[in-house]
Amino acid sequence: xxxxxxxxxxxxxxxxxxxxxxxxxxxxxxxxxxxxxxxxxxxxxxxxxxxxxxxxxxxxxxxxxxxxxxxxxxxxxxxxxxxxxxxxxxxxxxxxxxxxxxxxxxxxxxxxxxxxxxxxxxxxxxxxxxxxxxxxxxxxxxxxxxxxxxxxxxxxxxxxxxxxxxxxxxxxxxxxxxxxxxxxxxxxxxxxxxxxxxxxxxxxxxxxxxxxxxxxxxxxxxxxxxxxxxxxxxxxxxxxxxxxxxxxxxxxxxxxxxxxxxxxxxxxxxxxxxxxxxxxxxxxxxx
Amino acid sequence: xxxxxxxxxxxxxxxxxxxxxxxxxxxxxxxxxxxxxxxxxxxxxxxxxxxxxxxxxxxxxxxxxxxxxxxxxxxxxxxxxxxxxxxxxxxxxxxxxxxxxxxxxxxxxxxxxxxxxxxxxxxxxxxxxxxxxxxxxxxxxxxxxxxxxxxxxxxxxxxxxxxxxxxxxxxxxxxxxxxxxxxxxxxxxxxxxxxxxxxxxxxxxxxxxxxxxxxxxxxxxxxxxxxxxxxxxxxxxxxxxxxx
Amino acid sequence: xxxxxxxxxxxxxxxxxxxxxxxxxxxxxxxxxxxxxxxxxxxxxxxxxxxxxxxxxxxxxxxxxxxxxxxxxxxxxxxxxxxxxxxxxxxxxxxxxxxxxxxxxxxxxxxxxxxxxxxxxxxxxxxxxxxxxxxxxxxxxxxxxxxxxxxxxxxxxxxxxxxxxxxxxxxxxxxxxxxxxxxxxxxxxxxxxxxxxxxxxxxxxxxxxxxxxxxxxxxxxxxxxxxxxxxxxxxxxxxxxxxxxxxxxxxxxxxxxxxxxxxxxxxxxxxxxxxxxxxxxxxxxxxxxxxxxxxxxxxxxxxxxxxxxxxxxxx
Numbered sequence: 001x002x003x004x005x006x007x008x009x010x011x012x013x014x015x016x017x018x019x020x021x022x023x024x025x026x027x028x029x030x031x032x033x034x035x036x037x038x039x040x041x042x043x044x045x046x047x048x049x050x051x052x053x054x055x056x057x058x059x060x061x062x063x064x065x066x067x068x069x070x071x072x073x074x075x076x077x078x079x080x081x082x083x084x085x086x087x088x089x090x091x092x093x094x095x096x097x098x099x100x101x102x103x104x105x106x107x108x109x110x111x112x113x114x115x116x117x118x119x120x121x122x123x124x125x126x127x128x129x130x131x132x133x134x135x136x137x138x139x140x141x142x143x144x145x146x147x148x149x150x151x152x153x154x155x156x157x158x159x160x161x162x163x164x165x166x167x168x169x170x171x172x173x174x175x176x177x178x179x180x181x182x183x184x185x186x187x188x189x190x191x192x193x194x195x196x197x198x199x200x201x202x203x204x205x206x207x208x209x210x211x212x213x214x215x216x217x218x219x220x221x222x223x224x225x226x227x228x229x230x231x232x233x234x235x236x237x238x239x240x241x242x243x244x245x246x247x248x249x250x251x252x253x254x255x256x257x258x259x260x261x262x263x264x265x266x267x268x269x270x271x272x273x274x275x276x277x278x279x280x281x282x283x284x285x286x287x
Numbered sequence: 288x289x290x291x292x293x294x295x296x297x298x299x300x301x302x303x304x305x306x307x308x309x310x311x312x313x314x315x316x317x318x319x320x321x322x323x324x325x326x327x328x329x330x331x332x333x334x335x336x337x338x339x340x341x342x343x344x345x346x347x348x349x350x351x352x353x354x355x356x357x358x359x360x361x362x363x364x365x366x367x368x369x370x371x372x373x374x375x376x377x378x379x380x381x382x383x384x385x386x387x388x389x390x391x392x393x394x395x396x397x398x399x400x401x402x403x404x405x406x407x408x409x410x411x412x413x414x415x416x417x418x419x420x421x422x423x424x425x426x427x428x429x430x431x432x433x434x435x436x437x438x439x440x441x442x443x444x445x446x447x448x449x450x451x452x453x454x455x456x457x458x459x460x461x462x463x464x465x466x467x468x469x470x471x472x473x474x475x476x477x478x479x480x481x482x483x484x485x486x487x488x489x490x491x492x493x494x495x496x497x498x499x500x501x502x503x504x505x506x507x508x509x510x511x512x513x514x515x516x517x518x519x520x521x522x523x524x525x526x527x528x529x530x531x
Numbered sequence: 532x533x534x535x536x537x538x539x540x541x542x543x544x545x546x547x548x549x550x551x552x553x554x555x556x557x558x559x560x561x562x563x564x565x566x567x568x569x570x571x572x573x574x575x576x577x578x579x580x581x582x583x584x585x586x587x588x589x590x591x592x593x594x595x596x597x598x599x600x601x602x603x604x605x606x607x608x609x610x611x612x613x614x615x616x617x618x619x620x621x622x623x624x625x626x627x628x629x630x631x632x633x634x635x636x637x638x639x640x641x642x643x644x645x646x647x648x649x650x651x652x653x654x655x656x657x658x659x660x661x662x663x664x665x666x667x668x669x670x671x672x673x674x675x676x677x678x679x680x681x682x683x684x685x686x687x688x689x690x691x692x693x694x695x696x697x698x699x700x701x702x703x704x705x706x707x708x709x710x711x712x713x714x715x716x717x718x719x720x721x722x723x724x725x726x727x728x729x730x731x732x733x734x735x736x737x738x739x740x741x742x743x744x745x746x747x748x749x750x751x752x753x754x755x756x757x758x759x760x761x762x763x764x765x766x767x768x769x770x771x772x773x774x775x776x777x778x779x780x781x782x783x784x785x786x787x788x789x790x791x792x793x794x795x796x797x798x799x800x801x802x803x804x805x806x807x808x809x810x811x812x813x814x815x816x817x818x819x820x821x822x823x824x825x826x827x828x829x830x831x832x833x834x835x836x837x838x839x840x841x842x843x844x845x846x
Contacts, residue, residue, distance in 0.1 A: 097767060
């Protein structure tokens, strides 16, 4: 019984990390209708950024998140303003293809810049844990979970209750009306994408504290983020929490009872199931 | 005259909103039945229910006496139910001729197997609707009135027994409307039963053998055009209740 | 003019077929790779270009074809031909079983589902004992590059002829109708579910056959290389660059992009990927409808063609 509880806790902690991984993707997709197939590559970039900050500037990965976020925001803003804005009104396939190409480019550049070695971010407290009754909570994972929840809820509040958040949602829903209200769509799109990439970068920083990083993790993380977004549903910003927790627990249980390599298979199976049966996700409207 | 299409107590909801509410009527063989009603009355939903794009929540639709049940759209096309779309969406990458050829390839009874024969039939239908000179143009190069005729030609190439027309006269001027009326009359004369949804009341009055009025999803009148149009309920539906 | 173009095709074919006789070993090897990529692009063209369902996971079929040949030859000692058929059969079963649910999805959801599927295959096959788990399989060696070259060329011709047949058959028209307006196609009598699945299976067959030939040629397969995800980017950009929904577009795209990539980089694998990524990004922005459309409109519009593409699609 203890083992099951531990597995569940592991799943929940993993779920929090998954939620923040998917948050940026869901934001950009749900709000701007941009399906970013390179999302995982930006997570990877954020992870490397955190690693460099830690290894060369000795900045704690958690405390360094705002720096990573700022840098990634700038990158995201630039990519949207300079590149993706050029194809916003093209068929969706063009967006898929261009972000797919971007993923390839980013992965290769990372491989050239960082080499293919595996790295981890190992702050001094990485090995510590908090023991709570029968379960062990690894400190790094617990902190990652905490940050993830803060970011996700914060994003939800931001979108619903701040002026900028509402402006973003309004622009997404009605480009023409937004223009009439004096909103500059190109700037707003770029800002939103920038936020999405900043979130991806932060997710990368968190990811680096609990798992190994190398230039090739992008594709798998993209697929995972999609699964989380779709399962949770794009209509509600809190959907990623539901999706993340669901997948986190599912994967932990699958790893325990079936085998660790089948965790991805289970995730994919659920993804296809959800797409067929309830395409708007668990928190979305019934189709 | 026998009924080729029978709609019995059909109801269809969309997330709580009733689009079609317990509607019953028949389409006689060889007649032109006009369907009118203010915006949002459920007319297009009705056509989608008959063509198989949507299924009713309750009630039955019978074609030549057989209930259609949940038969998918393409099977209904093979039985002989053809429709035009209100928002005209031709196959943009194809030529006018090939657009219509699709109808000939896949229509009633499964259509033609050979492309060449299908194109022949397509040419014939395009002549019938008056687009004979435009066969080689790209479909998305046609103007509004041309596209309406193209929609008709596509549906006719399917050799339908029943043709469902969804607002083929919208956006046309008086001359163009007259021309479309002529085409629809020719269609009926060729033995096809026609159900026409329309907004242009004058046009539909002269065209229809019978008239059906929908309002908020309900049928509020059904019968000879002049009588229906003089019906108090119908007038109120369009103009609103007179203030005392 | 058209007669000249048509006469050019058998001439080009004859030249291509003669390469193993007057070309260097390096050229033959380049040729095999380029031809197989062209087959993949043509296969994608069927489901993506003609039916309008952009699959981002055709690498799955390629891998199934590779393992079909691998398992048949290594585990069951069957001849190569049988392995090819086996691989193709696996692809068809896969296309039907997973195609039916996944093809019900709208555009980008379909793309994502196929991408996720491509991701997952590596993990699944790594666990299958018959496939050699993650170590892979070593096939019996056959040192006959000219043979593989001609096989690849033959497969490309077959694939291209199939696509050509599509443009003048009832089936092909049905696919095009589905691409242009799926609901409209259904009400006109097209059995959209059946047709989409058949198109998916057909594209899978060609991809699988390409994978099978490649497997026997390189003599070694493992999950990572057989289900290589970067193949998806390559086949799509080649088809799109050349002209999706045309008969020769994917062939032109594949051969030209392969040639350029080869010329630009000496290390084919490393920088080639980067090259394709950059080409994708540039092409999607400047010439999203491929070379076929560009060559047609460039004559009329000149350099304004590119600016026009950007103008219509930018925010």
